[in-house]
Amino acid sequence: MTDAAVRIAATVPAAPARGHRGLAGRLWIAALLALLTGLVLYPMFMLLLGAMSSVGPLSADFSIWAINFDRLYAIATHATAQRALMNSFITCGLGTVVALIIGLFFAWLTERTDTPGKKIIGVVGLFPLFVPPLVAAIAWSLLGSPRTGLLNTIIAATGLPFRLNMFSYEGIIFVFGVYYAPYVYLFAAAALRNMDASLEEAAAIAGVGPMKTLFTITMPVIAPALGSAALLCFVVTLGVWGVPAILGTQAKIPSITTYIYTLFQGNPPDHAGAAAASIYLVLITGMGVLLQRWLHSSRNAVTVTGKSTRPRVMPLGKWKYVTLGVGIVYLLVAVVIPMLALMFIAFRRFIFVASFEAMFDFSLFGLNNFQNLFANPYTMLSIWNSLIVGVTTAALGSVLCFALGYTIVRTRLPGRSALDVVATLPVAVPSLVIGISYLWAWIVVPIGLYGTLGILVLASLARYLPDAMKSMTGTLGQAHRELEEASWICGTGVLATIARIILPITWSGVAAAALLIFVLSIREYGATLFLYNNRTILMPLMLVQLIEVSTLGSVAAYSLLQVAVLMGLTLVGWVIAKAGKRIGTARKSKHIQPEGANA
Amino acid sequence: MSRNSRMTFKTALSATIGAALLSTTALAQNFDAQRIEAARKEGALTFYSANLPELLQALVAKFNTRFPFVKVEIVRLANPPLIARVEAEATANRLTADLMETTDLNDAKKLENIFDDAYAPPNAKDYPAAAQISKRFWPMCGAAYVVMVNTALVKTMPTKLDDLLDPALKGKVGTVVPGAGGTSWSAALMQRVVKGEDYWKKFADQKPLTFQSSVPLGTAVASGELLMGFAPLIAVAPIQKQGAPVAAIGLDEGIPTSVTAGAVTKTAKNPNAARLFLDWATSAEGQAAYTELGCASVLPGQSLPTAMKVNSGKVWVTPFAEYADRQPGWVAEWNKMYGVNQ
Structure with a gap:
């Protein structure tokens, strides 16, 4: 059981024994376990089987009686694999350091300073979440290619002697750092907001300066939260394929994910090798996740509870304009400049820019790339498919999350801990690996799932289940116990109580889980990269395909389209979730009203 | 309009209609009438291909102007996953493809048994021996390798392979790794076969940028x-x-x-539609359609694509025997020479 779930379960009363401990309860647990086995354990088993074979389980030559450790050993000792892993550690590690610096700075700026417009900066700091890392990598490759990158063309016009080169370690680290900073920001801002500020207050009374307080009091107090955020950032970037694929391939900087991709898609493909490398990636990621959870649940839980004093806001004087400037620069670097670069290439007939002056030759601008894009039948199909997969995954995911969350947090049924472990297992499995395991798991099962949108839904569901579970268990733990108990005392059954009491008051958590799954499943490509074909293509997969087979103008145009659709759909989802929350609140008030009236 | 001119118009109209009818009849005679009828009854075809998606859509559109009654469903994947999918589906007895087109002839050979050996296009004998892979796979799109040049920056166009060894080009040239697929392997093979063993070494000394696929190089x-x-x-x-x-x-x-290789599957649900498509694709008419889309046909008598500026006009058809035998060893050698990790 997750630490959060353990704490919540300890404070929440169990449902009546008569309903849950009986046969129905056991059958319920068995059904959920069977579902999770199909969703998580069986594909993982197939991956392991693939890693322990010589040919991969898809091959006609595969035999269960010939399993061995040869490929696992060969990959572990292969020089390219070792180099790829080392590169991943370097780029993801240093990228995390950059993300930590940016995220912490923004958290401090919005939570502890009087910087003008800090609320807007707080929102803006999350904008990079709307720019998928693959799109960001494409945009920065346009800006910083060594000879003809748009920024280099501008730098050349100024006569400055240096040039940027995004096809390098520095380029990958930069993109990881800038686009994963919001992950750190969210953790750090929450920790700063929730920490007991009396220590900072005492330091101020004792005459300690604001900067010294920051580094000797505030930072050590929130260090576990920062460590947890850093580990999460490191683990997430470790599983990213797009950034090293766009910026590292040309510079011959293989990462562990591009290495797996090359093994799988290579000529000839090495499926068993890809599975073996994936197993190592799962082990490393798993260790990172365990460490992250340990950090998140140990000191952090103690130091960031309750608050006796409101945090002191640090007056920055004239420096507040500097911090404001830094916030604006971040927005420019993370969102505005890359989007402008994509627009420049998308609206230009072709990519060649002879000089700085040629950038403003408006006769070369037009809508050709967009016309080509919309003439392609797969463009609209990808948007439509993404909608179907996003909505279906969100609907199924929120129902499953609620069922699992309720069972884990609010019952004492035997086997609920096993449910928790299995449901959160995919957090340690990079998306790309989920894709490979699903391919092998479902292609051989004659139920016609392979090659359909259904398998994309299931792979996305498995991958994003742990993220949504976190939100769901938290909400269920906060639900009032009295209402549920009152319902049982009145003789209402478990299902009716859930429908009438629990669901309305936890609607915001269900909606948040659904929205999170929806956004992730239409934004990310990893889990579905090996599972799609042209009929089941999704937006991020269409972008990957365009990168492989089309012109850069089309890639830029589609990137813009994807960002616009992502923002639009997220906004619609957010509005629906808000509306649902209002309805939930109204229903909750209706349920509570009689008690209030009696009082 | 005068009487004479009306006569002339009538005559011209009749002649045009007559010519059109004759032409249609002539074209129709190129294809087996019974097969056309059987394909019409099937009405559909599932076509697995590793060719470029835009090319496939344009090609199918051209096929459908000729045979509008066959609805072609394209399933497009890159070659390795396509082969993996076909192999897995065949192993599970659930192969849904009627027709497959692969860009790697070695891969195609490995799967030979799941394809129909009773079918051959009507003009099979017209193709050069080097392009005849087996009795199951037939040449479709001739993927030609050229030197792509930025004409705004290069004033003197290369005419020979040795021109790419000019020291002024050091670090400013690129190539797709031969391990990426059949076409890039063919180009590397030709360089070594035609220019000798040390051409690879000399070109490696130019420090070319290497790419995993042709699009980023382009x-x-x-x-x-x-x-x-x-x-x-x-x-x-x-x-x-x-x-x-x-x-x-x-x-x-x-x-x-x-050449990309096409074959009809033994388990095809629409075998006649698949055969008709291959009949058309390998015919002079189909090859002309491919040429228009940028393929260089290996069928004798076909013109080269207009997009290409050609000095010699000589097509070097990759000999399949060498292509298959040399591939593993020479690709590994190339990778080592160019510092490519694969």
Whole structure:
């Protein structure tokens, strides 16, 4: 059981024994376990089987009686694999350091300073979440290619002697750092907001300066939260394929994910090798996740509870304009400049820019790339498919999350801990690996799932289940116990109580889980990269395909389209979730009203 | 309009209609009438292919102007996952493809048993022996490798392979790794077979940028990041169409061309539609359609694609025997020489 779930379960009363401990309860647990086995354990088993074979389980030559450790050993000792892993550690590690610096700075700026417009900066700091890392990598490759990158063309016009080169370690680290900073920001801002500020207050009374307080009091107090955020950032970037694929391939900087991709898609493909490398990636990621959870649940839980004093806001004087400037620069670097670069290439007939002056030759601008894009039948199909997969995954995911969350947090049924472990297992499995395991798991099962949108839904569901579970268990733990108990005392059954009491008051958590799954499943490509074909293509997969087979103008145009659709759909989802929350609140008030009236 | 002119108009109209009818009849005679009727009854076809998606859509559109009654469903994947999918589906007895087109002939050979050996296109004997892979796979698109040049930055066009060894080009040329697929392997094979063993070494000394696929190489040349590079013509043509300053140059030594291979599956649900498609694709008419889309046909008598500037006009058809035998060892050698980790 997750630490959060353990704490919540300890404070929440169990449902009546008569309903849950009986046969129905056991059958319920068995059904959920069977579902999770199909969703998580069986594909993982197939991956392991693939890693322990010589040919991969898809091959006609595969035999269960010939399993061995040869490929696992060969990959572990292969020089390219070792180099790829080392590169991943370097780029993801240093990228995390950059993300930590940016995220912490923004958290401090919005939570502890009087910087003008800090609320807007707080929102803006999350904008990079709307720019998928693959799109960001494409945009920065346009800006910083060594000879003809748009920024280099501008730098050349100024006569400055240096040039940027995004096809390098520095380029990958930069993109990881800038686009994963919001992950750190969210953790750090929450920790700063929730920490007991009396220590900072005492330091101020004792005459300690604001900067010294920051580094000797505030930072050590929130260090576990920062460590947890850093580990999460490191683990997430470790599983990213797009950034090293766009910026590292040309510079011959293989990462562990591009290495797996090359093994799988290579000529000839090495499926068993890809599975073996994936197993190592799962082990490393798993260790990172365990460490992250340990950090998140140990000191952090103690130091960031309750608050006796409101945090002191640090007056920055004239420096507040500097911090404001830094916030604006971040927005420019993370969102505005890359989007402008994509627009420049998308609206230009072709990519060649002879000089700085040629950038403003408006006769070369037009809508050709967009016309080509919309003439392609797969463009609209990808948007439509993404909608179907996003909505279906969100609907199924929120129902499953609620069922699992309720069972884990609010019952004492035997086997609920096993449910928790299995449901959160995919957090340690990079998306790309989920894709490979699903391919092998479902292609051989004659139920016609392979090659359909259904398998994309299931792979996305498995991958994003742990993220949504976190939100769901938290909400269920906060639900009032009295209402549920009152319902049982009145003789209402478990299902009716859930429908009438629990669901309305936890609607915001269900909606948040659904929205999170929806956004992730239409934004990310990893889990579905090996599972799609042209009929089941999704937006991020269409972008990957365009990168492989089309012109850069089309890639830029589609990137813009994807960002616009992502923002639009997220906004619609957010509005629906808000509306649902209002309805939930109204229903909750209706349920509570009689008690209030009696009082 | 005068009587004479009306007569003339009538005569001209009759002649045109007559010619059109004759032409349709003549074309129709190229294809087996019974097969056309059987295909009409099937009405559909599932076509697995590793060719470029835009090319496939355009090709199917051309096929459908000729045979509108066959609805072609394309399932497009890159070659390795396509082969993996076909193999897995066949192992599970759930192969849904009626027709498959692969860009790697070695892969195609491994799966030979799941394809129909009773079918051959009517003009099979017209194809050169080098392009005849087996009795199951038939040449479809001839993927020609050219030198893609940024004409805004390069004034003197290369004409020979040795021109790419000019020291002024050091670090400013590119190539797709031969391990990426059949076409890039064909180009590397031709360089070594025609120019001798040390050409690879000399070109490696030019410190070329290496790419895993042709599209990023095309982008690098089109943007001016590179001055020139070896690239398949079908990757150059769309960039040229945009108006970008790029040229596709066929060198004097020949234009390395490997064919994509098409085969009808033994378990095809629509065998007649699949055979009709292959009949059409391998015919002079189908090959002309391919040429229009940027493929270099290996069928004798076909003209070269207009997108290509050719010096010699000589197509170097990749000999399959060498292609298959040399591939593993020579690709590994190339990777080591060029510092490519695969």
